[in-house]
Amino acid sequence: MDAARGGEVRAWRSAVPDRGSRLVGAGFWLLFAGGLVLIFLPLVLTVYLSFFDEKLIIFPPRAYTTQWYSEVIPHFASPLLTTLEVAAIAVPGSLLLGVPAGLALVRSDFRGKGAIATLLLAPLTVPLIAVGLAVYLFAVSVEEVTGAPLAGSFYVLVAGHLLVTTPWVVRLVVASLVGYDRSAEEAAASLGARPLTVFRRVTLPAMRQGLIAALLFSFIATFGELEMTLFLISPGMTTLPIALLGYLKYHIDPLIAATTTLQMVLIGSILAFIDRFVIRLGQLVR
Amino acid sequence: MARGARGEQGSARLAGALLGPATVLVLLVLVAPLALLFRYSLDKFDPSQLIIPAVTAENYISFVGSRFYLDILLRTIEVAAVSTALCVVFGAPVAYRLARTTSRYKSAMVLALMLPLFMGATARTVGWMILLSHGGVVNLTLRTLAGHSRFDLMYTPTAVIIGILSFNLPYMVLMLQAVFERIDISLEEAASGLGATPLRAFARVVGPLALPGLSIATILCFILAMNAYATPVLLGGPRFHMMAPQVYVEFASNNNWPLAASVAFVLMATTIALAVLANRLIPDRYRAP
Known part of the structure; x- marks a missing residue:
């Protein structure tokens, strides 16, 4: 009481x-x-x-304008092109490397699987500034031995970006297959489908969402990569983040704000698309 | 029996074929270069002859023995520690509200937090440069309000800490939100039903349950802050030194590849050591499995 x-x-x-x-x-x-x-x-x-009609940051501005948006692409055309060229190879390349690897990590069981998984995801945890320096020095050393012109070449830049994008693909493919019920595959096999047919007609459609997410995330990863790329560029071959960094060291103006805003819109729409049609982004953090 | 063994062998071969290309990529573009980087860090350097092949710990010894480099390391640790602590302080309330909200816009909120994460450090720093630069928003506001004409945050350690804090905050919020979401709300309801104030319920019930996840999130944010590049370069200015930018300076400006390699390894080793130490400091029962 x-x-x-x-x-x-x-x-x-x-x-x-x-x-x-x-x-x-x-x-x-x-x-x-x-x-x-x-x-x-x-x-x-x-x-x-980004809408200020001023050459510098002056508050309040004389007027507002959208003219900076039309100057973004002409001003950053060359680095943007390089960034997209790298992405055009690194994104499909990382899918070709990462999808089979992710499948094997989920589906097969062998000794040392944990170690391989750690190794494949390691590029996500090693500081990329160290990776960039290491890759450049490695390219120089291989060039010294073989005579192949590697240092500062487009191939090495792409190889570095493949290293950055592939773990994303592995991670997302694994995430999309974990907890997947295999009984549909078994049913297809018992009805006489060959293993390749089972993969093409049953497994692949089930992975569709994970594959689209992997494609888009690997694009975002290569598009924004800065620290490693610093070491792999050469005169005339610069990527967008590095061009922005170089510009920002000396100017802060509405043009750079407009460029950043466009980038925000691009990445925001990619993420919104993934979230709406592919996979709830909230689930990825877990 | 024999068929089973052959089947197993076949599936091992298949797994090898599927994993092979990606493994070769990581070995060739990450493991081998890092091994070579370590080898470079043991070479000697001479300004006129550049690299002199050797096996010496000279670079590491001169790093530890030099006031200049030691200060860079300590400054990096300090900036990372302060920004990470603030990250927990500001991140936890946002994460907690986000985890407990029943709003139909919750997934839009998660999306809004993910956007800055994927924008890259350079783009994220533009806003802070607008705010902090001379004649920027903060400067102008203070000049109008207080008449201070010489209050510049740009190119100060404070600016770098704010920039890194802002950059890492969405990571912290999203990771902690997942942690809080796994804690059943009925536990809090039980605590307050038994008369606990919200603060007490948090300190005695939610806090201890969140601690393993919180410690992982904190360590990850600390690692990110230790390796920050664009933020210190842009907000700290040319005379502010942190470890990751210093790797690049030694490489590009001083052409001292062996020292650049050593700085990179000191950075990696310190980060790993501090992360492991932090994990050890957490009592066993709160440590994440």
């Missing part, structure tokens, strides 16, 4: 917030708001600045 009353009193006390818990509540919302500001304020400002 006493205990029950005690509980009642305590429940009543917690229902009416005292000063201390109000303070805690206020602190919570303050940090919450601060967190959102830290994440989104720079992005919002970038979009805002």
Whole structure:
């Protein structure tokens, strides 16, 4: 009886917030708001600045304009082209390498599988600045021995980007196959389908979502790669993130804001597409 | 029996064929180059002759013995530690609200957090440069409000910490959101039903359950911060040194490849050592399996 009353009193006390818990509540919302500001304020400002009719950042601007958007592609045409050329090889290439590997990691069982999985995902964890330096020095050494002109070549740049994109493909293919019920495959096999037919008609359609996600994520990974690429470019062969970095060292103006905004729109639409039609992005973080 | 064995052999061969190309790629473009990088870090360097083949720990010894390089390492650790701590402080409330919301726009919110993650550090820094640069938003606001004309955050360690914090925050929020979501809300309801204040319920029930996930998220953010490149270069300016940009400076400006290789290895070794140490400091029962 006493205990029950005690509980009642305590429940009543917690229902009416005292000063201390109000303070805690206020602190919570303050940090919450601060967190959102830290994440989104720079992005919002970038979009805002991209419409300024000024050559520099001057608040408030004389007028607003969309002219900077028409100057983005002419100004960054060459690095953009290189970035897209690299992506055009690295994305399909990483699918060719990563999809079979992901399949084997899920479907087969052998000794050392854990080690292979760790190895294949390692490029996601090794600092890319070290990888870039290492790949460049390796290319120089191979060139010294074989005479093949590798250092600063397009092939080495693409090989480096393949290294960055392939683990994404492996990870997403594994994620799309884990927990997949194999009974449909077994049914197809028992009805007389050959293994390749089973793969083509049953397994592949089941992996469709994972494959599209892998394609798009590997594109995003190669499109934004900066640290490793720093070491693999050569005069006349620069990628977009590096051109942006070089530009930003000396200017901060509406043109760069417009470029960043376009990038935001491109990546935002890719992510929205994945989220809507392929795989709930929330599931990937888990 | 014999067929079974042959079948197993066949499937092992198939697995080998499927895994082979990707494994060769990683061995050829990651493992072999890193091994060679380590070999380079043991060479000597002379400004006129460049690389002199040798097997010496000279680069590492001079790194540890030099005030200049040691300061860069310590500054990197300091910036990474402070930005990661702030990341937890600001990230946890956002993650908690996101995990507990029943809004139909929740997936749009997750999407909004993923967008900055995939934008790349250079693009993300543009906004902070607008805010912090001389004549930028913060500078202008302070000048109007307080009359301070010489308050520049640009090219200060604070600017770099803010930039890295902002860059890593979405990672922290998304990882912690997944952690909080796995904690059954009925546990909190039980705690408050028994009279616990929200803070007490959090400290005694949710906190301990979230600790393993929180520790992983914290360590990952710390690793990212240690390796930051674009943010320190752009917000710290030419006279602010952190480890990852220093690797590039030694390579490109000083042409000292052996030292660049050593700086890269010191960075990797320190990061791994601190991550392992942090994991050891967590009490066993809270450690992630």
